[in-house]
Amino acid sequence: MAVELDARHHGCIPINTSTEVNSKLSNVKKPNQSASFMMMREDTQADPDLFLSGPNQWP
Secondary structure, three states: OOOEOOOOOOEEEOOOOOOOOOOOOOOOOOOOOOOEEEOOOOOOOOOOOOOOOOOOOOO
């Protein structure tokens, strides 16, 4: 958790903290049983014209 998810979606998403709804057939309420570490293309600074751009985080 040294690198928590930031506003640009770069960082760690711990287990049981997000709920992904992929179906209209069921009412999903339980959190996902997976953890993720999100990193994107490394940009030196955020570009407002590029969605989620910016530097990755490093502990």
